[in-house]
Amino acid sequence: MNKAKVLLEALPYIQKFHNKIFVIKYGGHAMIDENAKNYTAQDIVLLKYVGIKPVIVHGGGPEINRAMEKFGKKPEFIHGLRVTDEETLNIVEMVLTGKINGEIVSRIFKFGGKAVGLSGKSGRIILAKKKRKFIEKDGKKVEVDLGRVGETVEINTELLDILINNNYIPVISPIGIDEKGDAYNLNADTVAGDIASALKAEKLILITDVDGIMEDINDPSTVYKKLTVSDVKRLLKEGKIKGGMIPKVECAIKALESGGVKSVHIINGKIPHALLVEIFTEEGIGTMITKK
Numbered sequence: 001m002n003k004a005k006v007l008l009e010a011l012p013y014i015q016k017f018h019n020k021i022f023v024i025k026y027g028g029h030a031m032i033d034e035n036a037k038n039y040t041a042q043d044i045v046l047l048k049y050v051g052i053k054p055v056i057v058h059g060g061g062p063e064i065n066r067a068m069e070k071f072g073k074k075p076e077f078i079h080g081l082r083v084t085d086e087e088t089l090n091i092v093e094m095v096l097t098g099k100i101n102g103e104i105v106s107r108i109f110k111f112g113g114k115a116v117g118l119s120g121k122s123g124r125i126i127l128a129k130k131k132r133k134f135i136e137k138d139g140k141k142v143e144v145d146l147g148r149v150g151e152t153v154e155i156n157t158e159l160l161d162i163l164i165n166n167n168y169i170p171v172i173s174p175i176g177i178d179e180k181g182d183a184y185n186l187n188a189d190t191v192a193g194d195i196a197s198a199l200k201a202e203k204l205i206l207i208t209d210v211d212g213i214m215e216d217i218n219d220p221s222t223v224y225k226k227l228t229v230s231d232v233k234r235l236l237k238e239g240k241i242k243g244g245m246i247p248k249v250e251c252a253i254k255a256l257e258s259g260g261v262k263s264v265h266i267i268n269g270k271i272p273h274a275l276l277v278e279i280f281t282e283e284g285i286g287t288m289i290t291k292k
């Protein structure tokens, strides 16, 4: 394709999204190598340069697993949530806030962007409380103790508004704080959805390691380009959406139905510049979910 044509195709989208907030959740599975990390950071910087306001929420599940193993601890998950004892919480904060957050900030800086690294504790962005989790056992609902796993009580946008309005790119780790000042480990997808709703974001973009939501999880050619909330609810009921994709679509539904977010996108961070292709082309590259 003619290079100028490619750029011109982006023009209506650049106009449409000027000054709009995009919350981008950068998942641990998408942070695979230097190239993939560079593409994502470059795309975020370009979004900022064309007048979009990106806000980054990151995960880092695989790196937390590796760190836990180094400390002789075995990662354990219940319905996709990491069982988090005190020692694990320290490892989670060390890896997410202490390492990955700073790396993303540096990489954005390397490509010309001004990012500010924060945990959800900073400025009390994520007011959290302990999450109570119930599972089905022998046909009965029983409570399981996930330790220091939290859920959002409230997102405080004050600090984020200041940063966004002064042209910074906030980069947030999914650690919350409760009224007493205790820290909690939260699922990064859920946090991204909550922050997107609180900021009244135009888009919530989830960067992961699969091409989008697939009809058949083993066949990438079955990726859905566009889905509505009711399509997603049907796929959930049919058991076609599993594992780590469940919290993603749950937060997508919540952000679209009650958060005022216009669209949620699930894209593959391993594809070069997937973010730009999804946002600035008609056909996109991943799955776009809308309310109707």
Ligand SMILES: Nc1ncnc2c1ncn2[C@@H]1O[C@H](COP(=O)(O)OP(=O)(O)O)[C@@H](O)[C@H]1O
Pocket (backbone or CB within 6 Å): 027, 028, 029, 030, 059, 061, 207, 208, 209, 210, 212, 213, 214, 215, 216, 217, 240, 241, 242, 243, 244, 245, 246
């Ligand atoms: N219908 C589906 N379409 C695509 N992926 C699916 C589907 N159902 C389950 N998945 C799984 O969800 C995973 C993405 O979630 P997860 O591993 O938690 O990613 P991340 O670390 O990026 O948050 C995929 O790798 C895939 O195995």
Ligand SMILES: CC(=O)N[C@@H](CCC(=O)OP(=O)(O)O)C(=O)O
Pocket (backbone or CB within 6 Å): 026, 027, 028, 029, 058, 059, 060, 061, 062, 064, 080, 081, 082, 092, 149, 150, 174, 185, 186, 187, 188, 189
């Ligand atoms: C409670 C809980 O499970 N928290 C997650 C936080 C990181 C995360 O969500 O990372 P990904 O997006 O890379 O999966 C965890 O400890 O792994």
